[in-house]
Amino acid sequence: MRKILLGTTAVVSAVVGAAVMAPEASAQQAPTVRIGGSIQAYWGYIQQSGQQSDPGWSPTTPIGVPGANGGGAAAAPTGPTGAFGRLGKHDFVTIPQFSVIVTGKLANGITYGGNIDLTFNNQESRAVINRNVGVSRSAPAVDEAYVFIAHPRLGQIRFGDEDGVMGGLMNSGWITGFGTGGVFGVWENFQTRQNGNRTQTAPGGLGDNSKIVYMTPQFFGFDFGASYAPNFGSMGQHGCISDAVNTFCDRAYAFRGATDAAIPVRGGELAARRNEWQVAARWRGNLAGVGLAATAGYIGSGTALDMTLDNRQIRTLNGLDVWQVGVQASYMGFTAGAAYFRGNTNFFWGNTIRGSRPGEQLTAGLAYTAGPLTVGANFMSGLFEGNGPSTFDPTTGAVTRNATAGRARMRRWGMGVGANYTLAPGLSLIAEYVHHSIREQGTDQDVGRAGPQNRGYSNTFILGTRLAF
Template sequence: MRKLLLASAATIGAAGFTAAHAQPATPMPATTMPVTESQGMIATQPAASPPAGANNNNNTTAAATPGPVANPTPGSVVVHINGRVFTGLYASWGSLDSVHGVAGGTAAGAQFKINPLHVATYARLYTGVDGMATNGLRYGGAIEIRENFTGQTSNSGSSAASGYTSSETLFVRRAFAYVASDTAGILRAGQGDGLISLYDNGVTTFQFLPSGNLNGGDVEVMTPGNTQIPFAFVAVAGNEYGTNRLVYMSPQFYGFDAGVQWAPSTTNGYAVQSPTFFTVVPGCPTAAPGCDTLSSSTNALDGSRSINQTAVGLRYQGKFGDIGLLAYGVYEFSGHAKYDGPFIPAGSVAALATSGGTGRFDNLSAKNAGVAVTFAGITVGGNYMGGAVNGQLALKPTGGANMNAYLLGAKYVTGPLTVGIVGERIFSQGAPQLVGITQRQEYGFDGGASYLLAPGLVGWAEYTYQHRYQGGFNFATGTAAPAAVAGAYNNVQSQIFAVGATVYW
């Protein structure tokens, strides 16, 4: 869902809580707003543009840059607390809005239907600290908190709205610390973005609206999940930044900077603990299914786990007269957990019966590249992701097809108005059960506009279309069968239109 603050919006001065309490390198302009502090409340100027999230202008490059969070001075720290609330009216239609014979609808003519109209609200909180020692060393940490949602249980005695809201919980999406030096680079550790997200930051993948556009955006998720295309380009996607890892990025030399990252697994090491510690469920009291750091298992699906996920990359940022250029490339690779169960032949009944297929997966070997050119407010560009990878950083089943994914986009920014379009085309193996039988094809389109109505208030409108196909795979049930006997729900689509507003502080 809606993503980081995009690079195109990261040039506004410090505001909000930061403006009231930070010690910027250059004194802030005087404000005429009266300060009326009472019971912890502080009056400040509203943000002129979306403020920083967990990632900000102090913790994403070797050298701190001007931006929405004040740069710390020697011997000082900058504490910031930011938030945003998304609201919108949505209308969605798709192939899985009305299905027969699924989840109990087996009687003649029985079916489940979904209301195409939605009013939705989504909240996020960001907090962090950025400091500088007297010797110039920068350091800090950041936390991003988001909102969870659940399904609804019918209640004949009430609307069930009260019970539903109590099931909405908060969770930690990002949590990382960093140390940095203008001359030595920046090292980040924790649950946070890797090179692809930090290099791209939504620019070459055209995440220019508050929703995030095609990247699992707030508009996209208004349809049943199996009609949604996983964002194969992974920049600012949860399966990329949700990994606990180490990331190093060098200082910039003549516009170039290099980086490397490493993660032993894709989860949090604390999850190894038993349920009696940190309330981990199911926990890992002994090596068994459910352990987050498994390197060997008798379960076929466990063979799809990445281990020792590593990436190296190079980025260029520069200007040629009035033309701005961003270009980068990242190679990401990993090992995988070993499947130690019985041999499962490809295409067999046993392979079709489990989402892990044969249990045999190849090491990750993915190549990602992006480029964006900006002139006179117009940005055009694209992104590529391909190699031995399947969907959103998933391992490719052995014998399956390599992935090739392409994205093209354009946007125009003038004053408070942003308008743009983006499209994607993805070819991949898809379901591991169908190796050697069929492959998956997906494409999507998104277009829309946003307008800065007032400081900290953005209005937007957006349209998204997505299409998914794989012979022999039922997107309604998530099961596979030989293409000759399975044709139901193997070709699905969805479209969504939305208007809304986002408030930032």
């Protein structure tokens, strides 16, 4: 009789069409392939430093052109001195994305699947001698692409391009569930480069390079995770042509110029980071009706070595060596949290040159949800190594602290206030304001203005909508 039940159901389903086959009749589920995506569209009004050059002022570096530290060649254009750039104060930004999601289940309880995420407006152009190079902002780029296999008792393995356990998967205390995420939201899309304001130190900023991730089941409220990536490269095997090894080869463990690749180059997909590994421990529970979560974790890495002119390998960069803790609580629609990290990193999650001070950052936030409306605020305050603290001499192999190194302390802080109103599942309206500031003594944060400007700032107001399906 019981076999008849299953068999007959299958027969009936086959008659009326595969779409009505009852998967619940069997524990095993054939894979489902789903296509989804999102569209975000925002209007932004921006007031920021670096929007124009002072009349008569002759900057040594054109506005928006990176110095050597930014990965491009800086050269001022010839012509009349000063006043050669003006920026508008408002813009539209559109951010489309496509996702392909595969899920399935085996009869033994193992679930499996994978994700491929194609994002647009994801690439940051590099400015070299006042020209944008690299791919278009409207070109697609793979964000995440991974396979997962999960067992109820053994945990989950993810393999592919994905965030790490402390790079977004298991963090606590980062309050970003309002607006577009406040100070960690999309306001960065409206900023100019390279000295522009931005917050690269959110967990997801660590990068979704090709890695393997393992996360345990939860027991007694605790779950744990670990991830490993051999290098910084997304997709892997970047730029490794056979007759030269350089910055653009992610498998190179030693190459001339590694010191200058401490922060990402070539569209943010290559850097000197090697053997990145992360571990995380998370606890979630409920005390007296208050939902609690806490995470402690560590991010470590090695780095590629620089080489002298006589081909000696020199370790010029610190590996990532960052501890992070975060806690959050939710009650009656309120969610509050804070997270702190400290260790060898710069504000790009990049490797610091040896002798640099550790980076540290504190963030806190509060959000409140009432029906379709969520409002919230968050802030971040960080202290990082500044520009050009040390120099590598490829002749002698020495890493020497610069005479101006005393200035090398960069304080970055920002705050965001935002709201989102849910019109329908997947559709919301957004309003958000973000202020961000960079201070660094002795470093010009606004080359368009006369004299060294030790402070750069940005005020961004955003209105928009976003839809996910």
